[in-house]
Amino acid sequence: MSDTSAPEAPTALPPVKRRNAELVLIVVAVLITMMGIAIAGLNLNGRVPAATWTVGLTFGAFAVAAHAAMRFVAPYADPLILPCALFLNGIGVAMIWRLNAVESENIESAGVGMQLVWTALGLIFCFLIIIFLKDPRVLQRYTYVSALIALVLLALPALPVIGHEVYGARLWIKIGPITFQPSEFAKIALVIFLASYLMSKRQVLQIVGKPIKVGRFTLIELPRARDLAPILVGWLIAIGMLVVLRDLGTSLLLFGTFLAMLYVATQRSSWVTLGLVMFAGGATVAHFLFWHVRARVNIWINAFDNDVYEAVGGSQQLVQGIVGMAYGGLFGTGLGAGRPTDIFAADSDFILASIGEELGVTGLLAVLMALFLLVERGMRVALASTGTFNKLLASGMAFVLVYQTFIVLGGVSRVIPLTGSTTPFMSAGGTALLTSWIMMGILLRISDNARRPAPQAIQDEGATQVIRR
Amino acid sequence: MNTTIRRLSIFCLFMFLVLMVNVTWIQGLQAPAILEDPLNKRQFAEQISAPRGPIQAGGENIAYSENIAEEGRSPRYQRIYEGGQIYTPIVGSFRNFGASGIEAVTDDLLNGSDDRLAVRNFRDMITGRDPEGAQVQLTLVPEVQQAGYDAFAGLGGRNGAAVALDPKTGAILGAISYPSYDPTPVVDINNPGDSTAAYVQLENDPNKPLLNRALNERYPPGSTFKVVTAAAVIENLDATPDSTIAAPDLLEFPSGPPLPNAMGSCNGGQPDTLAHSIQISCNTSFANWAMEVGGQALSDQATAFGFNPEEQLTVPLSVVDSYAPAEQDTSILGRAGIGQSNVESTPLQMAMVAAGVANGGEVMRPYVVDSVRDSDLSVITQTSPETHSQAVSARTADMLTEMMVLVTTPPEGGGTNAAIPGIEVAGKTGTAENGTDKTHNWFIGFAPADDPQIAVAVVVEFGGGSGNELAAPVAKALMEAVVL
Numbered sequence: 001m002s003d004t005s006a007p008e009a010p011t012a013l014p015p016v017k018r019r020n021a022e023l024v025l026i027v028v029a030v031l032i033t034m035m036g037i038a039i040a041g042l043n044l045n046g047r048v049p050a051a052t053w054t055v056g057l058t059f060g061a062f063a064v065a066a067h068a069a070m071r072f073v074a075p076y077a078d079p080l081i082l083p084c085a086l087f088l089n090g091i092g093v094a095m096i097w098r099l100n101a102v103e104s105e106n107i108e109s110a111g112v113g114m115q116l117v118w119t120a121l122g123l124i125f126c127f128l129i130i131i132f133l134k135d136p137r138v139l140q141r142y143t144y145v146s147a148l149i150a151l152v153l154l155a156l157p158a159l160p161v162i163g164h165e166v167y168g169a170r171l172w173i174k175i176g177p178i179t180f181q182p183s184e185f186a187k188i189a190l191v192i193f194l195a196s197y198l199m200s201k202r203q204v205l206q207i208v209g210k211p212i213k214v215g216r217f218t219l220i221e222l223p224r225a226r227d228l229a230p231i232l233v234g235w236l237i238a239i240g241m242l243v244v245l246r247d248l249g250t251s252l253l254l255f256g257t258f259l260a261m262l263y264v265a266t267q268r269s270s271w272v273t274l275g276l277v278m279f280a281g282g283a284t285v286a287h288f289l290f291w292h293v294r295a296r297v298n299i300w301i302n303a304f305d306n307d308v309y310e311a312v313g314g315s316q317q318l319v320q321g322i323v324g325m326a327y328g329g330l331f332g333t334g335l336g337a338g339r340p341t342d343i344f345a346a347d348s349d350f351i352l353a354s355i356g357e358e359l360g361v362t363g364l365l366a367v368l369m370a371l372f373l374l375v376e377r378g379m380r381v382a383l384a385s386t387g388t389f390n391k392l393l394a395s396g397m398a399f400v401l402v403y404q405t406f407i408v409l410g411g412v413s414r415v416i417p418l419t420g421s422t423t424p425f426m427s428a429g430g431t432a433l434l435t436s437w438i439m440m441g442i443l444l445r446i447s448d449n450a451r452r453p454a455p456q457a458i459q460d461e462g463a464t465q466v467i468r469r
Numbered sequence: 470m471n472t473t474i475r476r477l478s479i480f481c482l483f484m485f486l487v488l489m490v491n492v493t494w495i496q497g498l499q500a501p502a503i504l505e506d507p508l509n510k511r512q513f514a515e516q517i518s519a520p521r522g523p524i525q526a527g528g529e530n531i532a533y534s535e536n537i538a539e540e541g542r543s544p545r546y547q548r549i550y551e552g553g554q555i556y557t558p559i560v561g562s563f564r565n566f567g568a569s570g571i572e573a574v575t576d577d578l579l580n581g582s583d584d585r586l587a588v589r590n591f592r593d594m595i596t597g598r599d600p601e602g603a604q605v606q607l608t609l610v611p612e613v614q615q616a617g618y619d620a621f622a623g624l625g626g627r628n629g630a631a632v633a634l635d636p637k638t639g640a641i642l643g644a645i646s647y648p649s650y651d652p653t654p655v656v657d658i659n660n661p662g663d664s665t666a667a668y669v670q671l672e673n674d675p676n677k678p679l680l681n682r683a684l685n686e687r688y689p690p691g692s693t694f695k696v697v698t699a700a701a702v703i704e705n706l707d708a709t710p711d712s713t714i715a716a717p718d719l720l721e722f723p724s725g726p727p728l729p730n731a732m733g734s735c736n737g738g739q740p741d742t743l744a745h746s747i748q749i750s751c752n753t754s755f756a757n758w759a760m761e762v763g764g765q766a767l768s769d770q771a772t773a774f775g776f777n778p779e780e781q782l783t784v785p786l787s788v789v790d791s792y793a794p795a796e797q798d799t800s801i802l803g804r805a806g807i808g809q810s811n812v813e814s815t816p817l818q819m820a821m822v823a824a825g826v827a828n829g830g831e832v833m834r835p836y837v838v839d840s841v842r843d844s845d846l847s848v849i850t851q852t853s854p855e856t857h858s859q860a861v862s863a864r865t866a867d868m869l870t871e872m873m874v875l876v877t878t879p880p881e882g883g884g885t886n887a888a889i890p891g892i893e894v895a896g897k898t899g900t901a902e903n904g905t906d907k908t909h910n911w912f913i914g915f916a917p918a919d920d921p922q923i924a925v926a927v928v929v930e931f932g933g934g935s936g937n938e939l940a941a942p943v944a945k946a947l948m949e950a951v952v953l
Contacts, residue, residue: 105539260480264473309508319508325496326503327511339511361496365489372485379478383471395474402481406488413491 016451018079019071025083026067029090030060036094036335043336044098045107051097058116059093066123074130074448078381081447084374085425085440089119089433091367092426095354098336099347118430122437129441136446137389143196150189153182154241154250171247171420181431183250184422187400188438190254191261195392198265202388205266220270234258235275239282246292249419252407253400255279260399261392300417317344321353321412325361332360347428349420352409368405371424375402381443385450394446397439517545517658522579522602522844524560524571526609531556532563532572537658548656552611554649555618558630558681559609559641559786559837562652564668565661569679571605571838574785578603578841578849585850589843601844608635608839613643613923616950620943621647621929627939629929630682630816633947636824636915636924638854639833641784643925643947644817646682684788687813688928691901692750692883692936693911694771694808696822696869697793699743699755701762701770703865710744710872714761716754725800728756728807731900748875750883750898752807759806760799767805768795773860774832775821776814784817784837791818809902820926821857823913826873827895827921830866832857870895874918884912886941892952893918896944898936907933912940916948923951 034056041049063086070082093112101110133139139146156173157163164174172179198205209221238255241247259275262268286293295313302308303315303322310316320343328338340346340354347354356364378398382391401424411418422432495503503509523533534546548563550556561570568576577583581590581602593601610633617631624647633643655668671678680686702708716735720728735741735751746754759767771777771793782788791814796802804810817835825832834857841849861869873895875881877888884898896914903909910932915924925944932939 260477264470264477267470267473304506304508306508322495323503323506323509323511325492326500326509329496329500342511356492356496361493364492364496368485368489368492372482375481375485376478379474379481382474388470391470391474395477399477399481402484406484409488409492413488413495415487415491 017075019067019075022070022079022083023064023067025080026063026086027060029083029087030056030063032087033059033090033094036091037097039334040094040098040101040336041107043334044101049101049110050108051101051110051112055093055097055112055116059090059119062116062120062123063090066127069127069130070444073127074444076451076453077130077444077448078377078451080377081374081381081440081444084370084377085436087370088367088374088425089122091355092351092423092428093119094335095351095358095426096347096428098358099341099354101336102341113428114430115428115433118433119437121430122433125434126437126441126444129438130445130448133442133445135449136393136442137387139192139393140196140199140389143193143200146189146193146196150186150193151237153186153189154237156182158244171250181429183247184431184435186250187253187257188397188435188442190257191393191396191400194258194261195389195396198261198392199388202265205262205271206268209268209270220273221268222274223268223271235278235282238279239286247420248293248296248417249407249411249421252416252419253404253421256403257396257400260403261396264395265388265392296417296419300414303414317350318412318414318418320344321350322414324357325353325364325413328357328360330360330362332356332358332363334358348422349408349427350412351423351426351428353412355426367426368409371401371405375399378443381447381450385446390446390450394443397443400439401436519580520544520546520601521548521563522581522604524579524605524607526556526607526614527611528606529611531607531609531611532560532652545658547658548652550652550656552615553653554651555614555645556609557649557652558646558683559607559644560652562656564652564656565658565664570681570786571607575605575838575841578605586843589845603841603843603849604846605841606839608640608642608837609644610642610951612950613947614645616946617643617645617943618647618649620946621645624929624932624939624943627929627932628676628682629927629932629940629943630686631925631927631943631947632683632817632820633923633925633951634820634824634833634835636827636921637833639824639835639857640839640854641817641835641837642923642951644681644683644837646680648676648678650678681786682928682930683816684784684786685815687789687791687815688909688911688930689901689903690808690812690814690819691899691909691911692752692755692807693819693822693897693899693913693926694793694812694814695747695750695755695806696826696873696897696913697771697774697808698759698762698767698806699747699872700774700826700861700865700869701767702743702758703868704770704861705762705766708743710868711742713740713742714746714754714757716741716746716751716757718753720753720756720803722800722803724798728752728803744872744875745881747872747897748878748881748883750876755806756803759802764796764802764805767802768793770860771812773858774825775818775857782835784835786837788817788835789815791815808899816926816928818926819911819913819928820924822860823895823897823915823926824921824924825858825860826866826869827915827924828866829863830859830861832860870918873897873914877914884914884937884941886937887912887914887945887948889916889945889949889952892916894945894948895921896941898941900935903931905931907931908935910934910936910939912936912944914944914948916952923948 034052038048038052096115097112101107104110162173164172172181211218211221238251241251259272263272299315303318308315335358338358340357343350375398382394408421408423410416424436521534523530531551535549536544537547538545561572563572579602613633631645650671655664657664718734730752741754776791776793793812796805801810805812821832834855836852840851876884876896877894879885884896887896894916895918899911901909910929913926915921925947927940927943929939
């Protein structure tokens, strides 16, 4: 497996590529996707649908092409990231086909809408990034540009004409026939901005503090007033999202990511505590001032109350999702044999509830494990990479994935109030899928760089050593 | 910085653990409780995808399920109701989020989950056939049901109810409640929102189309109750149709307001015979008879016909209890003797009175489900007639019949509108005070008097006329549907 054609530097471990293992896992992921579509067709119609081959093999071709490209452009990148991402993407495609099949006129002609096109585009973007972003550290130069981009993207849907409202949430922009959720891309811009900002400021933030003491004990170490500014700005934006755009999901996501990266950069848990207290305070005030926040909380706490259920914009979706999951039980109804179409947004925000219903808690845990594995591989990339910026970028992206999953599934299963959010790789919708794949591209690039063996020493007698890391 | 990244990944693990524990809690431990929550609408949804057995009357399907899914799609069964609203009081409706009537009471049989179908379900599973629900055969006679519904529809918007029994078996031949509703718009599975809205509209309708007045509404029975009083008198006081009692034009009580007759004088102020008092519906003589026989004896006689039941009657639809308490106060007892004061009856109960008289004093237990058959038509249950009670002796029944025939006999009879040419009809009218200026108008009876095939009770709610004017024609229509 390792490249042993040239003699190695004595201190270096043989580089591990494991691309063949990646291929095997990818084939398994594609087979699971095809089987999912086949089983759904059998349950719905008693026949293996043509989509097993048309959709399944198209997806398989994309997957294998991605693998082949990896061998050339990022041979040393982590071998688990691509299979995990493709597995999630594939399960999502199978589920979306299954949901479309019920809605469409004829099961045989049912497709997956644009999902395969977006998958292909996502993979293309992923590899464009791997190929052209030789060293992600160049992104450091664009600290404030990315901050501006993030803000513009977040604000776009609020604009007249192009801003587009879907079911009461103003998260989209619409240009011609194409709708587009810019807050998804804003996540990437935000992580890039935070990584470069915190890289340049972390030493200041790390060292200088104002201890609040009780007697001899330091109770909490607060930042100096002028260093507090970034936290305040982040907090203001988060609360603004909550109040102005009524988008609790993005608000939580942005602020949580900000605090996580702040912690990674500064190792100051006191600041995270401070941020959490500020957010909790802001959210409490918002709760008392704004009815839409109160409505959200009420739906969360009193979901099974009949009046809340019957109310317009009430807890019906949430309750039907939970009933669907309970209906699935431990082993699920089987793909195609449940009734996930009873749930509004079964293929996007509630796709994990659909999975829980038809594949059971067993299948849902398997999907969560794959997501978890993907996230932890992302964290490994951060650990293995060199340079503060790369570490922050990689860990930030991994955190966005897990945190987004927590917000959406936590909302669906009533851990936290339900907020509209997409499930990485699985939800129907192009912007979310593109964003996820772009983040994979950055992670794979960082990983490839980190694991690539150091350039060979000119001579291996030990006279001249290349110092790694 | 690796330390903080490690800590962050542990935090990620923690978030995943929270999610995993929570979904396991929901889908594993909490699932049974969630599925029992009334907000779970899926039991119904499941039933949509399985064939439900038909409900039949007179050998024809009056409610059945039809697969409306397109070719090659998973089946979706729409419940279809024949005959619009005429069967709804009994059959009920099988809606998106609930069911009523026979659809609800025999739900387990119709959807095939009843234990009695377990063997055949198992066989279907082995042989790979799709399991089907059982079919429920009702005792309703379509002609009776149609005739009764049409008769009410011709009453100019008056509400009411009618019950027709086979006096020999207790089979319910007809049960009409007016107004009714057509189940079709409330059971549409294609537009569940519209269906629910249509049902809510019915719930809020002041005419209460969802109420089955035939079984579940009580009315003062008025003069039709005189049949019960007469039965008590004959049984307890050895009276005959020729026995007389004082029949003043205005009856004074020791306390309370005096009681008048509806048409003034019964026998010119002289004592009147029992037979003549029935024929022209004399109030004062019957009040005197009631006081003569006593509150306890009158109440006991009513109980023998089915009033004051110890446990609620089911046919298998639940029937509300009818009351005729034992009165002490003479003023109240006198009025109880003519079916007022505290006496309240369902139309079904008064039909049982008529049927008991018709059947030689033996009241049969009413029932509406004749048989249940599985999809192979082999019988699962068959209702056999049961005696409810022996209300009066055969001799008493004959006397009562004799007197009730006079009611439909011109010129003096009070219920001549129920007379059927060539057939002897026994009957009794009733015009019941109810505290409003519009009386309830009753008719009970049976035909033919010598070999009864149908016994009926009709009430026109707040009819404001007389029993002969409004209720007797309905009763006639019902009886004609069977005896002609």
